[in-house]
Amino acid sequence: MSRSERIVGALAAIALLVAAGPAAAQSKYHLGQKATPEQIAGWDIDVRPDGAGLPAGQGSVSQGNDIYDAQCASCHGTFGESNTYLALTGVKTKLNYATTLYDYINRAMPFPHSKSLSADEVYAVTAYVLNLSDVVPADFVADRDSLPKVEMPYRDRVKPYSGLMSVDGKADVQNTACMQNCEKEVKVTASLPAGFVENLYGDIRDNFRGLATMNKLAPPVTSAPVEVAGGLELIQKHGCVVCHAVDKKIVGPAFRSVADKYRDNADARAQLIRKIRDGGSGAWGTVPMPPQTEPSDADLATVVEWLSTLPGEK
Amino acid sequence: MDQQDPKRGRVLPAPENFLDPAGKSRRRALGGLLTGGAALLAANSLRAAEVPAGTPAPTRFPPGVPPWSQTLGKPVGANPYGVPATFEGNIIRRSSPGLTTTTQSSVAFTPLQNLFGIITPNGLHFERNHNGRPDIDPYQHRLLLHGLVREPKLYTMEDLLRLPSVSRIHFVECGANSAMEWANPSVPTVQYTHGMLGCSEWTGVLLSTLLEDAGFDEKKAKYLLAEGADAAGLTRTIPIGFALDDVIVAYGQNGEMLRPEQGYPLRLLVPGVQGISNVKWLRRIKVGDQPFNTREETLQYSDLMPDGSSRQYTWIQEAKSVITSPSGGQQLLDKGGYFEITGLAWSGRGHIKRVDISTDGGKNWRAAKLQTPVLEKALTRFRADWTWDGSPALLQSRCIDSTGYVQPKMRQLREVRGTASIYHNNAIQTWLVDAEGKVHNVEV
Incomplete structure (x- = not known):
């Protein structure tokens, strides 16, 4: 290393120290790295109702139809009617913002391999699902401008409920701490139907200690079939x-x-x-x-x- | 066990029932089952009745000496990481049949009927995942803290383990705990009625420490987004007030690292707030100025009201209690016997002040004993003496928390919230002890 290189190196080191100085003074633990814009961009995927977070790109209802049929219909039903998996009817009857639909498809769908769709594909599927739910017309194109403007039918029916939003929120249902003669008459008004437990849960006695493993007279645990490893x-x-x-x-x-x-x-x-x-x-x-x-x-x-x-x- | 005080009541399928096949209590138990008349139980009793012929003499009891007193035991360290005794093999988390379509977006319940005290063993803490449970390499896990901060930060697990830490005991209860009971009783045991509930000593860094470390904008910051690293990328809005109060970015659970089912290597712990806000596999916290309206705050985890509207951001878990023994599925023996009534109480708004017990379906109440410690936003164990007279009894518990709030009756909840809201059912639970001693989930 030449003399001039050493000087340059020393100056660079001083410059680094100076640059690090103020930040280090503010963060007393000197732990963790400063996250770069690139690092943040890769993970900062949330989308808010006002559209903040929506990426560039676009997708139409018809483009979404093709992607939906290939990647979504097998679980949600061709028309979103599946009663095996979550039917998409909730989009119309419970969802308040179309942006949330984008956010969720983008982060969590398709179920077996989430985060695999491109922004254009997510826009397209979002547009198609909104059209399936009769919220947007067949010529709708979803993008960062159009999606926040979609009026969801249920929007005004979802309301923050202050009673459960803080420790000192007001309770909506209260009991009294009555101690004596609190009820005139007590009757059993509902119970499990006869045979229900046996039919659905089998013999639940082994849900308790003293049975199956500890009590040798209890029915044997059904042995699992021999399986090929892997x-x-x-x-x-x-x-x-x-x-x-x-x-x-x-x-x-x-x-x-x-x-x-x-x-x-x-x-x-x-x-x-x-x-x-x-x-x-x-x-x-x-x-x-x-x-x-x-x-x-x-x-x-x-x-x-x-x-x-x-x-x-x- | 054979020489126990005959006046002491026994529970058939319960901790007290460590019975020997040839023991006297077993024969009495069989008698009880036969009079019960259920075909399944009777069939089993017939099988059982054949056994005594081939049963060895009970030499394990005095004056006999059991084999484990005469045999060299296993070496120290035979199980480098200890596991429960093999006899405890049926003390497990269980899923409720037919509740969910897939095993990835599903739930397994804590066996509350089998547990003592207030701490949930790590392997039995309930498990609720949305897109399956990831297995995360802690060396490759990162927590990103960004948004309205002076300096966005990326923390390694090592960074987090070096920061100032706290250990605190708190419950975690799913907002949908007891959801299946909104319309009517529908599950047989306390594992299913109340088992989306656990309580652990959680260790980690206070979220406020990290927010200060990154220099959050104290004027603009109102809400945080917490996001998981699982395939669901599960997200929830956390208000800044909670974040600065007692929220923990936790890596420890009852003295060891988190179990994978509870978010290994990092999760959020939001004391007193519904389970889903305690985001597991935590990878990102974004500081913002408005709520994020995530899918888990609209399509699900919002409470449907009778007028068709939905309550959003229903974070707090209100005061609730349940008797864990005697509870559904058990059977009491010994009419006229003594039984300890015991259970759990908790409140997301503070600590438990009092728990009352009724054995007549809520006509008359008396205070139970609270086991210390009684902690903020933690399970509290209660106990009460009870001598069963052999006639049908309706057991209930009712708790009062530090705000003076009294746990409601089911019909009081329904009057206001209807039957479709799914979440936040904190009603008084009723267990019917019938004349045969069998305990059933009922409503009064």
Whole structure:
């Protein structure tokens, strides 16, 4: 290092110290870094009712229709009518600002792989969902100017409630601390229907100590089926469980139903892998299964192997 | 157990029921089940009745010596991270059948019927996620604090662990706890009626420390946005008053790091405020000047009123109590026996002043004993003596908090809020003890 380089280096160090000086004096712990504008921009995704936070870009109802059919309809229903997942009717009947719809789709949807849509795509899906809910016309184009201006039907019905907004807010329902002869007559007015608990919850005696594990006379815990290692993890990892459960239909068939259907089919594994890869509809009803391009061949093979070990439904 | 005072009441499926297959109390329990007449229980009793033939003599009781007194035990450190005894295997969080469509946007309830004191074991603290539970590498986790601040800051976990810390005991209750009971009783046990509830000693940095560190704008700052790093990117509005009072950016739970289910490695802890505001996997706090109107403050977590309007920003969890034993699903034995009534009370507005107990459905009340410590915005354990006379009884608890507020009856709540509001059901719970000693969830 030459002399002049050393001087430049020393000056730079002094300049740094000077620059750091005032900030350091204000922050007594010297912990944490100053966040750069780029860092903030990557995470600062919230959108307020006044439109603050909406990015550049735009999307139309018809563009949104295509994205919705491919990425949203399998859960929410073609017309947003699904009663399996949250029906989109709430957009009309409970949501007060269209900006919140943008914010939520952008941060949390689609359910199995959130934050994967571009700003244009989010605008388009927002426009389409608003149109499905009869809030905007078919030629609506959503962007940072139009979205905050959308008049949601429910806007004025959502009101901050001061009673629960602070520790000393006024309670709306009060009881009295009566101690003697407080009720003339006490009657049981409602209870669980006969058989309800047994049918829905099974034998709940093992919800308490002294049973199942401690009391050897209690019914044995049903043993879990032997599973191929990794199958369960993979159906979680790849989001299969969003639409399928092991033993019940959600949007798609139960894994056990699929296992039953292909159990006696020699070509079943290759066929199943192909069906998962390409998606399709018809075999289990009209709701389409989207193509699954993301899982590796090895993962699909493991999932299908795991499927084949599931016990039948009966 | 066989030599216990015959006057002492026993609960069939409960902590007291550590029964031996050949024991006298077991036979009495079977008798009770048979007179109960339920097909399921009777079938089980028949199976049980066959067992005594092959049951070894009870040598484990005096004068016999049990095998664990004569065998070398397991080495120290056999379980480097300890786990509950195998006999406690059924003390677990449970999901309510049919409540949610997916296991990712769902809830698992704390087994309140099995717990003692006021601290919820970390593995049993209820779990509510919106887009699944992430597994976050703490070395790659960052907290961004920005908005109306002098200097936006990015903190590592190491930074946060080095800042001045506090440890405080507070409850966390989901705003939708007891939601399934708004219209009528619909679940069998206190795990499901009240189990979206936990109480821990939380450790972390006061949010006010971080706000000062970043130099927040004291004039303009009114509301904060808290955001999770999970796939939901869950967001909630926090008023600056709460933030400067007692909100903790927490990394510790009962002496260890947070469990993944409770937000590892970092969460917000907003004492007394509905669970969802205690944002888990916290990655960002933005200081702003108006509420953020997030999806979880409109489409959900707003309270639908009878006139069709919705109450928004209903943050505070009002005073509430419940008897955890005897409670739904248990069965009392020994008519004329002594039973301790015990339960939990809490208030998001302060501390619990008094808890009253009724055994006649609210006609007459008497004060329960409060177990210390009685802390602000924390669970308080209460107890009361009760000798059951064998006739049907309606057990209730009613709490009064430090503001003088008295926990309401269900019908009082419905008169004002209807039956569709989902959130903030803090009504008095009634447990019916029937003539057979079986305990049921009912309404009076």
